[in-house]
Amino acid sequence: MTGFARLLLHSLKRARTLLVAMAVLLAGFQALLISYANSIRISNTFDQMSATVPPFLRELMGPSFATMMSFRGIVCVGYFHPVVMGSLIALTIALATTPAAEIESGFMDLILARPLARHWIVTRTIVLTALCASLLLGAMMCGTWIGLKMLVPSDAGWPSSDLIRSLAINLGLLMLCWSGIAMAIGCASKRRGVAGGLTGMLALTTFLLDYLGRVWKPLEQAARVSPFRYYAPFDLLLGRRLPTGDLLMLASFAAVGFALAYVFFSRRDISH
Amino acid sequence: MALSTPAISLRHISKHYGKLKAVADLSLVVHPGEIVGFLGLNGAGKTTTIRILLDLLRPSAGEAFIFGKDCQKQGLEARSLTGYLPGEMGLYPDLTGRETLELLGGLSPQPVDKVYRGELCERLELSERDLHRKLREYSTGMKRKLGLVQAFQADPPLLILDEPTEGLDPLIQTAFYDLLVQIRQRGRAVFMSSHTLPEVERVCDRIALLRGGELVLLSGVAEIRKLAARRVQASFVEDVIVPPLPPGIELVERKPRSWDLRVKGNIGPLVRILGSFPVRDMAIEEARLEDVLARYYREGQHRKGEPREGEQ
Secondary structure, eight states, X not given: OOHHHHHHHHHHHHHHHHHHHHHHHHHHHHHHXXXXXXXXXXXXXXXXXXXXXXXXXXXXXXXXXXXXXXXXXXHHGGGTOHHHHHHHHHXXXXXXXXXXXXXXXXXXXXXXXXXXXXXXXXXXXXXXXXXXXXXXXXXXXXXXXXXXXXXXXXXXTOOOHXXXXXXXXXXXXXXXXXHHHHHHHHTTOSOHXXXXXXXXXXXXXXXXXXXXXXXXXXXXTGGGGSGGGGOOHHHXXXXXXOOHHHHHHHHHHHHHHHHHHHHHHHHSOOOO | OOTTSOSEEEEEEEEEETTEEEEEEEEEEEOTTOEEEEEESTTSSHHHHHHHHTTSXXXXXXXXXXXXXXXXXXXXXXXXXXXXXXXXXXXXXXXXXXXXXXXXXXXXXXXXXXXXXXXXXXXXXXXXHHHTSBGGGOOHHHXXXXXXXXXXTTOOSEEEEESTTTTXXXXXXXXXXXXXXXXXXXXXXXXXXXXXXXXXXXHOSEXXXXXXXXXXXXXXXXXXXXXXXXXXEEEEXXXXXXXXXXXXXXXEEEETTEEEXXXXXXXXXXXXXXXXXXXXXXXXXXXXXXXXXXXXXXXXXXXXXXXXXXXX
């Protein structure tokens, strides 16, 4: 086994408890949403539920509001619920700042004192975040399908597999984008706390910017710098195809982040 | 790797952090089969130098080589010939000792001889039971022992050790010194930083002393010891008058029937002087390395005629 593979395996082992717990939670949340959506479907109270939504939220969601207030819409909520998105991005940031944590603890000294090129550290972290994101999104999709199969009859208006896959792919690329940003910051930082905090603040700021850009015209252009602008789950719910341009944009954010991470990490001094 | 190739060669290495000079124009050579002690007060630049050798830090100027391999341009080749013990071990507390050794051993292309590793563990009193315990249960000394095993386990031709005996009990320290002597006999080079002067005196062939990032002393231990003044106490059967003393002999304290002297260099002239007096007893204390080094720590200046090798 190569040094890279050994290091990747070590990092996966370290993250396994958190990953398994999060995968179970997310899959469970999906099943719970399906159960909830099914109970509304049976009692046919979607209209009553719509009436409880504040007008500004209706306006924000636009034409997708009606789709949202359906069985299909509620089943898909898990893929764009702020808490789910926040948790996934937080985990991504934590994993992507692994190099900073290893520098801080002094473990990086032991790794890099071996004949292991620095770029393998960055590559390991990219593979680690990509694998973990895939695993979690896979768990969510499994939770969705197992929940639908077990709790809801097939003629109840299930979301299509294309829709679920598109939501997962778009969310996965959003996570990869934030992993790129976190890695670029993490590979230039001495402390994981600083890198994680900074990326977290950036994520929150750009999330709010995207939100404001959607409701307030003057900020619409500025909101284009926000990665969240390129994740449009409501459009997907309305039956639009997976937008290639948005995916490319998110992939570009990620690629620039990863490239910067390679450059910063190869040039920096390793000192804690 | 040719036998004549130095294990370590530092050529005019400098490292600046803004206006702060961590290391300034440091040149130094360590040969295979040699143990060199790297001394200096805290912040003198020892760890910075070590980290430059491992390409953890990039020098502001100069070049560093390990067995002729440029530490920055050919870092992988250079580090494949090196075992390293850091001053502070950044270990994962939820790994066992064995898992840590396996992980770190597996990051090097050189296979780890498990028999040799077993011998190392035995010598440093790290039992099989200890190796199966999580590191969070390890004491400071046990972590240090594990650090030594991971540095030595691939039997590299060069060992770079940062404060290797910090936290080790005296018995394990002795076992470690014996290990150093053994690997030196096998032609391995050791470059170790230390604050423990008796340790340096015991195991090192040469000493390099840094002060404020500058090399102020580089010499063999035996030569440095010669620089140290020996304390001589002489007592007489009757009152004596002190004659004029030649250079190198200093009278520290005089009583009517005893002298307390400090002698630098050859003791012959003093013996000749004392031969003409009614000596009752004479005691000579061995020269102490730390007397010389303490002076360098304090003053840190080059003295004409005193040993200081530069680039070799």
